[in-house]
Amino acid sequence: MSFPRHRAALDALAQRGRLRQRATTAGLDFASNDYLGLAGSGLLVRAALDALGRGVPVGAGGSRLLRGNHPEHEALEAEAAAFFGAEAALYMGGGFQANQAIFSTLPMQGDLVLHDALIHASAYEGMRLGRAECRSFAHNDAADAARVIAEWRALGGPGRVWIAVESVYSMEGDLAPLSALAELAAREDAVLVVDEAHATGVFGPQGRGLAHGVSGPLVTLHTGGKALGASGALICADKVLIETLVNRARPFIFATAPAPLSAAVLRASLMALQDQPALAEGARQRMVFVREAARACGIAAQSQIVPVILGTDHRALAMAAVLQAQGFDIRAIRPPTVPKGTARLRVSVTGSVAEKDIAALFAAIAAEGRAAA
Ligand SMILES: Cc1ncc(COP(=O)(O)O)c(C=O)c1O
Structure with missing residues (x-):
């Protein structure tokens, strides 16, 4: 059995730069929501093992x-x-x-x-x-x-x-x-x-x-x-x-x-x-650092999530690809997830990156911005 209407709808998405895929994970994590770096931590592995041990x-x-x-x-x-x-x-x-x-x-x-x-x-x-x-x-x-x-x-x-x-x-x-x-x-x-x-x-x-x-x-x-x-x-x-x-x-x-x-x-x-108050405190300190780094790119960040608005879907995809090639796991977010005309990079500052990684990412974003201007 074939599904021509489904195929046509997917082709139309692809033409508009909106086809989504299950991408593999590579590069520094600026894409997940693991803001404290707990997901793969020893702390939670031990908690799981302990729970299994308790039956x-x-x-x-x-x-x-x-x-x-x-x-x-x-x-x-x-x-x-x-x-x-x-x-x-x-x-x-x-x-x-x-x-x-x-x-x-x-x-x-x-x-x-x-x-x-x-x-x-x-x-x-x-x-x-x-x-x-x-x-x-x-x-x-x-x-x-x-x-x-x-x-x-x-x-x-x-x-x-x-x-x-x-x-x-x-x-x-x-x-x-x-x-x-x-x-x-x-x-x-x-x-x-x-x-x-x-x-x-x-x-x-x-x-x-x-x-x-x-x-x-x-x-x-x-x-x-x-x-x-x-x-x-x-x-x-x-x-x-x-x-x-x-x-x-x-x-x-x-x-x-x-x-x-x-x-x-x-x-x-x-x-x-x-x-461990140091956990939330660490996230707060990363946020302070991010705010400064983002300001240098002309972005007023308020949290660990920094939108770099690029407008068209194709621009967002192209910029994400450039940053991915430099080792940053950054994803383009396109409509309908965000309003039309506001396709963007969503920079998410997770618990697994260091300040030097954040600085390097925003320097790369600034450099790309200048190259595109
Ligand atoms: C604001 C908001 N609410 C709810 C959800 C859904 O949460 P979950 O991923 O646990 O299903 C998300 C996840 O993307 C979210 O960003």
């Missing part, structure tokens, strides 16, 4: 609501709730599923999900499946968020507002105006939903995230596969919301539970954040 199973064998629930899941959730300062936590297989669960389940009919225009694809996926109305506000613009709520209320919007943002934007590397949004949430009796995927382990006290300490009703998402070096995701919230997810969230109910072994490894990551 923690590799697979769960079923849904958490059937026989798949394991004491490692429950211990992780209790420790995560305490660490992130929430009433309760729920461990999911990944951040994508977690966002699907949050947005398809918690906002109810008659509610409004008011989301930043650049929110992650997984949040959109949840909104698509949910019953609430969804509107966006201009990226990082709390005043625009207030305007959209007022508009919605004026049209008779009856329910609760859920304000959804990322604390560190995955492709922009900029930070949400959390204090202004928390004030807005307080005024509107809204819930703030903060995806901390790129902040956990890096920002906040001992890597607890940027929403740590924000008052008012709060739902946070902490992914395990980025700075924490493992896998899965933790949703932290009020007990009643977590119980709602357990009873209503289809990505939680109708899925095999995450591996108990993964829960055990993630527990070790959280413990390391708590016991």
Whole structure:
């Protein structure tokens, strides 16, 4: 059997410079989200071996609501709730599923999900499946968020507002105006939903995230596969919301539970954040260095993620290829992952690079920029 329509769609993507491939890994890691260098660390290898030695199973064998629930899941959730300062936590297989669960389940009919225009694809996926109305506000613009709520209320919007943002934007590397949004949430009796995927382990006290300490009703998402070096995701919230997810969230109910072994490894990551402040401190110091290096290229970086905007897909691909040939693992990010006309390099400063590598990368970017000018 052949699939001519699929073939034609793929050919069209290739023509526009948008065909994606599973690339092999080579060169210095400026592409992953392993911000603390934990993913391949001895610390997590030892945690896995120790867990296996204690008899923690590799697979769960079923849904958490059937026989798949394991004491490692429950211990992780209790420790995560305490660490992130929430009433309760729920461990999911990944951040994508977690966002699907949050947005398809918690906002109810008659509610409004008011989301930043650049929110992650997984949040959109949840909104698509949910019953609430969804509107966006201009990226990082709390005043625009207030305007959209007022508009919605004026049209008779009856329910609760859920304000959804990322604390560190995955492709922009900029930070949400959390204090202004928390004030807005307080005024509107809204819930703030903060995806901390790129902040956990890096920002906040001992890597607890940027929403740590924000008052008012709060739902946070902490992914395990980025700075924490493992896998899965933790949703932290009020007990009643977590119980709602357990009873209503289809990505939680109708899925095999995450591996108990993964829960055990993630527990070790959280413990390391708590016991080894040098981890988050190291990330912060790399960030200070990156900010300086990026400034020399005319880029105002706010986090460990630095976008080098190039415009066209072909320019981004060509520049990535030049840097890859010099030994830097840098990837071109193209629409629809980022808005049209903003194809870019996403420089991600991971825990496995040294300051001299960062300096060399930005020198190479600057040199390429001059050559192209
Ligand atoms: C902001 C954000 N949220 C959620 C996710 C999904 O997390 P996971 O990779 O654990 O599924 C990602 C990953 O790309 C992300 O960048």
